[in-house]
Amino acid sequence: MRLKLRLTDLKVFKRCLHSNATRVGILGVPFDKGQTKIGVGNGPAAIRKMGLIERLEQIEGKLDIKDFGDVSYEIPPNLEHQNVPNMKGYVEFVACNHKLSKSVENIINEERICVTLGGDHSLGLGTVDGHLKSKNENVCVLWVDAHPDLNTNKTSNSGNVHGMPMALLAKELSDYWPYLPGLDWQKPIISLRNIAYIGLRSVDLYERVVIDKLGINAFGMEDIENYGISTVVEMAINKIDPNKDKSIHVSFDIDALDTLEAPSTGSAVRGGMTLREGIQLMEIVHRTGRLSALDLVEVNPNIGTEQEVHRTVDAAIHIIAAGLGHSRRGLRPKNVNTLPLQTFPPTRQVI
């Protein structure tokens, strides 16, 4: 049998040889202007406060984690009075994502998996853009979400830009946008062929038309129901990364999970994924060895009771940990042969 090695196999191999630690960069984006509910900007603080980093430090093989803090931004003077019809918070959206894109690019260029904590999902524009501009430029995206976030300013019923990032990123939709001031740094440079949705169940009229017309890889809840989550994830990855040589970007909207699993989010839709399915999805992505960026967005600690917030943030941490190698099988102690596995003196008479 001939052994065929690909460049990515070599990269993974090299990573194992030279450093025993996967490098991770954490980046908070307390951005909430992409929608209208107060609180989603508190997502990064809530996730950190509940012990994300401590939980990640327990992962086998020890991660090398660096927290890059939160992205801050200023509105450049030439942008101040710009606006685009039916795009709320446009100026803030543009300024924040520009800064975010650069931060993500730098973190990935430092050979770290970039974990971005949202914030609302409009930040997907900046994270995917930064990933595409990094040295891992050959990107495919798994958009895990109840919604496709594929509206333009003409099709959106809400005018909320967190429902639009995919339409801005997609090469094939560039002609459907008017001139967007201040957004020239962002080119719609990813082909929809390199994108797959998982978990859809709330698709707007025009979003449905676009998905069907352009043949976008879209796996809805009914597919998860019919085939099971592992088959769906494998089908999705095979579609967008058939040669297994791409850098994987997972943009995980917490509302992909069922409302009972993740109640503290702004656009909750019942009938979603279980946390178990979310974890399984992330474990499969982890096993590819090609995860390069993970967004965890739309956690809103101002929605719901204390218990519901706790459940939602905990779910978010489970998703991130699974993507970074946490194993549900448990750890094997390294010094298994020298452990003082005590045998106790018999306390009962064996008859």
Ligand SMILES: NC(=[NH2+])NCCC[C@H](N)C(=O)O
């Ligand atoms: N990232 C999200 N949670 N997006 C929800 C979008 C909802 C709806 N499709 C809209 O355009 O407003």
Ligand SMILES: [Mn+2]
């Ligand atoms: Mn979303």
Ligand SMILES: [Mn+2]
């Ligand atoms: Mn959503």
